[in-house]
Amino acid sequence: MFGTSDSPSADLEQHAISAPLDRQARLSTADAPKPGAQCSTCMLRHICMASNLDETDVARLNSVVRNWKMVRQGQALYRSGDPFQSIYALRSGSIKTVLSHPSGRECVSGFFLPGETLGLDGISTEVHTCDAIALEDSAVCVIPFHLLEALCREVKSLQQQVHKMMSAEIVRETGQMMLLGNLTAEQRVAAFLLNISRRLQRRGYSPTCFTLRMTREDIGSYLGMTLETASRTLSRFQQEGLIRVQGKQIELLDLEALDLR
Amino acid sequence: MFGTSDSPSADLEQHAISAPLDRQARLSTADAPKPGAQCSTCMLRHICMASNLDETDVARLNSVVRNWKMVRQGQALYRSGDPFQSIYALRSGSIKTVLSHPSGRECVSGFFLPGETLGLDGISTEVHTCDAIALEDSAVCVIPFHLLEALCREVKSLQQQVHKMMSAEIVRETGQMMLLGNLTAEQRVAAFLLNISRRLQRRGYSPTCFTLRMTREDIGSYLGMTLETASRTLSRFQQEGLIRVQGKQIELLDLEALDLR
DNA sequence: CGCTTTATTGAGTCGTTTCAATCAGAGTGG
DNA sequence: CCACTCTGATTGAAACGACTCAATAAAGCG
Numbered sequence: 001m002f003g004t005s006d007s008p009s010a011d012l013e014q015h016a017i018s019a020p021l022d023r024q025a026r027l028s029t030a031d032a033p034k035p036g037a038q039c040s041t042c043m044l045r046h047i048c049m050a051s052n053l054d055e056t057d058v059a060r061l062n063s064v065v066r067n068w069k070m071v072r073q074g075q076a077l078y079r080s081g082d083p084f085q086s087i088y089a090l091r092s093g094s095i096k097t098v099l100s101h102p103s104g105r106e107c108v109s110g111f112f113l114p115g116e117t118l119g120l121d122g123i124s125t126e127v128h129t130c131d132a133i134a135l136e137d138s139a140v141c142v143i144p145f146h147l148l149e150a151l152c153r154e155v156k157s158l159q160q161q162v163h164k165m166m167s168a169e170i171v172r173e174t175g176q177m178m179l180l181g182n183l184t185a186e187q188r189v190a191a192f193l194l195n196i197s198r199r200l201q202r203r204g205y206s207p208t209c210f211t212l213r214m215t216r217e218d219i220g221s222y223l224g225m226t227l228e229t230a231s232r233t234l235s236r237f238q239q240e241g242l243i244r245v246q247g248k249q250i251e252l253l254d255l256e257a258l259d260l261r
Numbered sequence: 262m263f264g265t266s267d268s269p270s271a272d273l274e275q276h277a278i279s280a281p282l283d284r285q286a287r288l289s290t291a292d293a294p295k296p297g298a299q300c301s302t303c304m305l306r307h308i309c310m311a312s313n314l315d316e317t318d319v320a321r322l323n324s325v326v327r328n329w330k331m332v333r334q335g336q337a338l339y340r341s342g343d344p345f346q347s348i349y350a351l352r353s354g355s356i357k358t359v360l361s362h363p364s365g366r367e368c369v370s371g372f373f374l375p376g377e378t379l380g381l382d383g384i385s386t387e388v389h390t391c392d393a394i395a396l397e398d399s400a401v402c403v404i405p406f407h408l409l410e411a412l413c414r415e416v417k418s419l420q421q422q423v424h425k426m427m428s429a430e431i432v433r434e435t436g437q438m439m440l441l442g443n444l445t446a447e448q449r450v451a452a453f454l455l456n457i458s459r460r461l462q463r464r465g466y467s468p469t470c471f472t473l474r475m476t477r478e479d480i481g482s483y484l485g486m487t488l489e490t491a492s493r494t495l496s497r498f499q500q501e502g503l504i505r506v507q508g509k510q511i512e513l514l515d516l517e518a519l520d521l522r
Numbered sequence: 523c524g525c526t527t528t529a530t531t532g533a534g535t536c537g538t539t540t541c542a543a544t545c546a547g548a549g550t551g552g
Numbered sequence: 553c554c555a556c557t558c559t560g561a562t563t564g565a566a567a568c569g570a571c572t573c574a575a576t577a578a579a580g581c582g
Contacts, residue, residue, distance in 0.1 A: 099439050107439045121435065123428035130435070149421065153414045160410065166427040167384035173434035174382065174391070178360050178368045180441035181485030185538070216561060224442030226539060231562055247547080247561075446570065477529060487571060492530055508529075508579070 039065060047115030047203065048089045049143075049161055057155050064151050067142040071095070077118065077132040077140060084122030086144045090114050093138020094213050096222075097121075098131045108222040111135075111214060113199050120169055135213040180224045188223040189233040190261035193243065197252055208252040300326060308376030308464060309350045310404075310422055318416050325412050328403040332356070338379065338393040338401060345383030347405045351375050354399020355474050357483075358382075359392045369483040372396075372475060374460050381430055396474040441485045449484040450494040451522035454504065458513055469513040 039050050039062040050058050068091060071077045077088060080100055090112050097110045097118065109130060112118055122128040123145065152159040179188055201207035212219070220230040237243045242258055244251040252258065300311050300323040311319050329352060332338045338349060341361055351373050358371045358379065370391060373379055383389040384406065413420035440449055462468035473480070481491040498504045503519055505512040513519065 099435060101439065101443070105443055107443050109435050109438055120428055121432050124425045124432055129432055149417075149424065153417065153420060156410075156414065159414060163410065163427070164385045166424070166431070167381055169431050170427070170434065171382050171385055171390055173431065173438060174360060174370050177370055177434060177437050177441060178362065180438060181482070182362070182366055182368050215559090221442070227561080228540085228563085229538060231560095232538095235562070476527090488529080489531085489572085490570060492528095493570095496530070 038062065042091075044089075044091065044115040044203075049117060049158075049165060052161055053155075053157055057157055060151060060155055061158060064147040065089070065141045065143050069140050069142055071134040071138045071140065073134050073136045073138075075134055077134065077138075078122075078128045079131045080128055082122075082128045084119070084126045084128055084145070086142050087117055087119040087122075087148070088132075088140040088142060090116050090118060091139040091141055094135045095132050095138055095140075096135055096214060096218060098133060099129070100131065106221065108214075108218050111196075111218075111222065114203060117165055117169075120166055135218075185223070185225050185229050185233055186236070187261045188225065189219075189230060189237070190242075190258040192219065192223055193250065193252060194255065194258055197255070208255070210250055212248045212250055299323065303352075305350075305352065305376040305464075310378060310419075310426060313422055314416075314418055318418055321412060321416055322419060325408040326350070326402045326404050330401050330403055332395040332399045332401065334395050334397050334399075336395055338395065338399075339383075339389045340392045341389055343383075343389045345380070345387045345389055345406070347403050348378055348380040348383075348409070349393075349401040349403060351377050351379060352400040352402055355396045356393050356399055356401075357396055357475060357479060359394060360390070361392065367482065369475075369479050372457075372479075372483065375464060378426055378430075381427055396479075446484070446486050446490050446494055447497070448522045449486065450480075450491060450498070451503075451519040453480065453484055454511065454513060455516065455519055458516070469516070471511055473509045473511055 039045055039058050040055075042048075042050070045051065045058065050061055053061060069077075069088075071093070077095060092114055094114075095112045095118060096108050097112070099107045099109050101107065112132075118132050118140070119128065121130060148162065152162055179191055183191065196210065196212070197207040200210055214222075215227070216231050216234075217227040220227040223230065225233075234243070234245050237258075238245045240257075242252075242254045244253060300306055300319050301316070303309075303311070306312065306319065311322055314322060330338075330349075332354070338356060353375050355375075356373045356379060357369050358373070360368045360370050362368065373393075379393050379401070380389065382391060409423065413423055440452055444452065457471065457473070458468040461471055475483075476488070477492045477495075478488040481488040484491065486494075495504070495506050498519075499506045501518075503513075503515045505514060
């Protein structure tokens with residue numbers, strides 16, 4: 001989670017408003033799928049797949065989203081090569097996706113925040129093509145894809161929503177390609193910070209003050225640079241008064257200046 | 262077109278086997294949409310959206326794909342900002358997609374070969390987000406998206422095909438991100454050549470001997486390097502005996518060595 | 523055929539990487 | 553409770569790869 005609060009437990013409680021993860025369930029049977037996702041009362045309803053659906057359609061979507069699942073920090077929601085069955089809506093926490101090149105190189109291809117959808121890569125070959133690793137203890141709604149497809153044949157608005165979601169992922173990646181191909185390290189880091197900022201804002205968090213849950217290595221890998229360059233760039237931004245950095249804690253001081261990079 | 266033949270007209274005729282573009286139509290009313298796409302007799306049937314569909318489903322798809330359209334070299338199939346209505350299946354020719362950054366920079370985000378689908382980026386916002394420019398005289402099937410969506414609600418196999426197509430585009434772009442972020446200029450050019458080679462082979466062309474219809478600038482932009490670096494890298498490959506270059510004409514001499522880059 | 527665009531090649535510069543050392547923080551166990 | 557270790561972050565200096573600028577050559581086009 002990229003929230004502004006200091007302690008992880010506070011973060012969890014914040015999400016618990018929308019996603020009822022009571023501490024007991026969390027501490028007991030751990031990572032087994034659990035029933036009872038409730039779209040209608042979920043605070044992320046207007047951000048995730050359920051957005052733009054009316055009451056009855058949300059209910060029908062909910063009938064497909066039967067389970068949710070915990071993923072502990074560092075654990076995989078799925079791994080490259082796993083057979084594809086479901087897509088996942090992130091409820092709380094944060095997840096990175098990692099591509100493993102045959103040569104051994106690893107490459108972070110995305111960071112996901114609550115309300116965002118993971119696993120779309122698996123549809124084409126029916127096998128997942130990357131690892132999805134939790135950056136902190138996280139919870140996801142499990143959406144069996146064949147059920148979603150069946151429902152999409154009946155509910156037009158849901159079908160459209162799913163298509164838009166997939167298209168949005170395509171657009172997001174095109175933008176990232178552009179960033180990697182044409183921008184300097186400084187520009188990439190600035191774009192990255194602003195991107196996170198905007199996504200947090202949409203979720204009701206402070207757009208200027210947040211903690212990056214991923215390591216410098218993850219950031220570097222995602223932005224196509226070494227961890228040293230990522231670190232140096234953040235330091236330089238701090239020297240220039242654009243941001244304040246304290247390890248993973250970030251404060252954006254001059255959004256416009258960042259935008260001009 | 263990336264075909265192996267020398268003259269453009271030979272290329273056109275080759276495609277004319279599958280897509281009945283007679284020269285008369287081509288020379289007369291030019292770029293207006295034309296009726297009469299015929300999926301059932303199209304040679305690209307097993308490569309494009311119609312793959313994995315049985316006879317009756319292809320016929321139903323065909324009822325939606327009512328028109329096809331010529332796009333002359335250098336002209337736009339659509340432009341960034343155009344309202345989104347249709348996706349396009351490339352029948353013959355080749356097309357690049359270009360992203361225009363507000364700052365004025367342009368960036369090639371993709372090259373498309375016959376049988377591939379363009380325009381998926383427009384679904385999410387109902388506005389196209391890039392320009393699609395023909396690299397040579399090209400022909401596309403026009404697929405009104407709302408009709409396709411309606412049909413997908415009725416034909417499960419088509420729905421699945423469309424989902425797989427979109428997912429494949431996501432996977433393709435993830436791979437490109439990895440390439441841009443983690444590989445050297447040499448590795449990128451090698452990967453690019455091998456990628457083109459594989460796609461041509463699937464379409465029945467020689468995988469080792471083809472013409473690149475795009476400029477060095479396009480290649481460089483697509484691969485996140487300057488046109489000079491792209492040119493130099495091709496020259497170096499030639500010196501090392503991996504390929505033969507003669508302007509846009511390419512011959513791959515040592516596929517394995519390219520793969521090891 | 524001349525004009526314009528595209529491609530090639532060279533030399534110097536600059537940004538990023540590499541290698542290496544140091545520092546900070548979290549978790550562990552004596 | 554404090555040393556200890558391990559991982560992650562920061563910073564410096566040298567090396568290298570890609571870019572920029574520039575000049576020339578080749579190819580496409582009217």
